[in-house]
Amino acid sequence: MIAYLHLWLPRLLTLTLLLLNLARSQNLDTIETYGSKFFFSDNGTQFFIRGVIYQQVPSDDEQGSVATNLARASADDLYVDPLSDAASCQRDVPYLQRLQTNVVRTYGIDPSKNHSQCLEEFANAGIYVLVDLPAPGLTIGNKNPVWNDALYDRYTQVIDAMHNFTNLLGFVVGDNVVQGIGQDDAGPYIKAAVRDLKAYIRQKEYRAIPVGYVSDIIQGNSNVIDPVSKDAWQYLNCGNPNETIDFFGGNAVSFCKGSSYPSSGYKNATGELSNYSIPTFLAGYGCSNGHERSFDEIKAIYSRTMTSVWSGGIIYEYFKQGPDPGYGLVSVAGSEVSILSNFADVSTNMAFVTPTGTSSASYQPSNTAASCPEAGATQLPPNPRAAVVSAGISSTPSTPSTPSSPSATGSSQLPQPATGGLSTGAKAGIGVGVVVLILLLAAILFVLYKRKMAKAKRKDGTKNGDQWNKNELAADSVDREARGYNHMAASSPRAEMEGAMLDREVAADRPIVEAPGDSGIRTEMPTKRASVSAPTEISQ
Numbered sequence: 001m002i003a004y005l006h007l008w009l010p011r012l013l014t015l016t017l018l019l020l021n022l023a024r025s026q027n028l029d030t031i032e033t034y035g036s037k038f039f040f041s042d043n044g045t046q047f048f049i050r051g052v053i054y055q056q057v058p059s060d061d062e063q064g065s066v067a068t069n070l071a072r073a074s075a076d077d078l079y080v081d082p083l084s085d086a087a088s089c090q091r092d093v094p095y096l097q098r099l100q101t102n103v104v105r106t107y108g109i110d111p112s113k114n115h116s117q118c119l120e121e122f123a124n125a126g127i128y129v130l131v132d133l134p135a136p137g138l139t140i141g142n143k144n145p146v147w148n149d150a151l152y153d154r155y156t157q158v159i160d161a162m163h164n165f166t167n168l169l170g171f172v173v174g175d176n177v178v179q180g181i182g183q184d185d186a187g188p189y190i191k192a193a194v195r196d197l198k199a200y201i202r203q204k205e206y207r208a209i210p211v212g213y214v215s216d217i218i219q220g221n222s223n224v225i226d227p228v229s230k231d232a233w234q235y236l237n238c239g240n241p242n243e244t245i246d247f248f249g250g251n252a253v254s255f256c257k258g259s260s261y262p263s264s265g266y267k268n269a270t271g272e273l274s275n276y277s278i279p280t281f282l283a284g285y286g287c288s289n290g291h292e293r294s295f296d297e298i299k300a301i302y303s304r305t306m307t308s309v310w311s312g313g314i315i316y317e318y319f320k321q322g323p324d325p326g327y328g329l330v331s332v333a334g335s336e337v338s339i340l341s342n343f344a345d346v347s348t349n350m351a352f353v354t355p356t357g358t359s360s361a362s363y364q365p366s367n368t369a370a371s372c373p374e375a376g377a378t379q380l381p382p383n384p385r386a387a388v389v390s391a392g393i394s395s396t397p398s399t400p401s402t403p404s405s406p407s408a409t410g411s412s413q414l415p416q417p418a419t420g421g422l423s424t425g426a427k428a429g430i431g432v433g434v435v436v437l438i439l440l441l442a443a444i445l446f447v448l449y450k451r452k453m454a455k456a457k458r459k460d461g462t463k464n465g466d467q468w469n470k471n472e473l474a475a476d477s478v479d480r481e482a483r484g485y486n487h488m489a490a491s492s493p494r495a496e497m498e499g500a501m502l503d504r505e506v507a508a509d510r511p512i513v514e515a516p517g518d519s520g521i522r523t524e525m526p527t528k529r530a531s532v533s534a535p536t537e538i539s540q
Contacts, residue, residue: 035365046357249283290326
């Protein structure tokens with residue numbers, strides 16, 4: 001085995017380096033839900049979202065929001081997958097970091113494409129990804145809703161494509177499609193999708209990835225809570241936990257220049273959701289009038305008053321869309337990025353927010369899901385693939401598990417690859433790498449030890465006058481010399497032999513015995529070397 005060790009050492013070293021690189025690329029802790037809050041799963045620190053919508057529409061001629069354009073599109077329409085273009089992700093990461101972004105939300109991705117490079121770029125920058133499951137022409141609509149094979153396949157394909165990334169925050173099953181909770185409304189179809197997708201995740205033995213829903217919470221620019229959306233968020237959070245959403249995102253575009261916490265409707269929305277039993281955040285915020293945007297609401301969103309209920313928010317949006325200059329934080333053309341006026345507004349306001357929360361170990365959830373409204377007691381649509389995932393659906397409501405106790409507490413910060421806590425997978429990778437390195441060092445020491453012992457044995461043989469009988473000459477020495485080995489090195493066995501013989505001649509006053517110079521006998525065994533290569537308080 002020792003003879004082949006020099007062949008395996010470089011391979012073992014390469015494997016070790018690959019494992020260590022994998023550990024470094026997987027060092028973002030996953031995010032989990034517990035009660036009405038998000039937490040880092042490793043250290044139990046509360047997680048607050050500082051996000052932006054990260055999605056482009058195919059053309060600047062499109063009008064309205066990106067989500068609206070995608071929902072209206074047909075299945076044949078093209079859309080931009082923002083997580084499959086590594087060059088664009090690399091281009092945008094420095095700007096996202098200047099905005100203190102730790103979450104990007106995408107409205108549509110292509111599950112057949114490779115997303116690993118973008119997700120790695122974001123992970124290295126401490127950025128998580130929130131992924132919407134629908135696509136143009138493949139979504140549960142608010143009119144004539146269905147939950148069928150095509151939708152099931154689309155949604156599960158996205159789950160399969162994204163589940164293994166540790167910086168995946170969660171999936172959005174629908175955006176503002178529930179206009180009612182009766183039999184002919186979209187509510188039961190969204191709930192059926194949540195049921196089947198959560199069962200699919202369990203059946204595939206993926207980690208417990210949160211599945212949630214997004215809808216408007218305030219009517220236009222008023223301070224009035226949207227009653228339809230209120231019914232939706234209550235209905236999707238009631239009943240069997242295997243059928244309920246894991247988080248709720250609210251769209252709010254009512255905070256414009258001159259607005260305040262009460263006048264924008266933020267105060268009313270916070271009150272309405274104060275007893276909600278799952279995490280809530282603003283899934284799309286920014287004044288609906290692009291010319292009236294100042295993003296002063298950022299200070300309110302991350303104040304202690306709102307963070308007691310909300311887990312941060314996501315800005316609509318990163319890319320400039322359409323002719324209205326008020327929307328978007330940057331304008332891009334190929335590899336060039338131009339900063340717009342809103343970029344400075346967001347950056348300035350974000351610099352003043354330092355949300356503080358609790359730790360999962362000291363947090364005791366007190367909110368409970370409300371009972372389902374009578375109007376929502378209709379039977380849910382069946383699972384399109386019941387035969388495939390029926391084993392994953394439990395008839396008994398599951399009990400959410402408590403996250404692991406934290407090793408550190410305090411305010412939530414952007415996860416930093418160089419200093420943040422490592423995920424379980426990262427620690428395992430590093431552990432394996434360390435074990436392999438130890439084995440490598442042990443093997444090298446063993447080889448060196450054997451050589452030292454062999455050299456000592458040769459010296460002992462010389463002192464005993466047995467220099468002609470000891471086995472110094474390798475059996476294949478002639479072949480080795482023919483292959484060009486340098487046996488005349490000063491440190492070679494022959495040089496040592498001649499020196500020892502000369503000393504003995506002088507001591508014994510007898511002639512020197514020489515081997516014929518053309519004997520062809522090589523007196524050296526070539527040495528083999530193993531190559532190792534402070535939060536703002538706001539008025540009520």
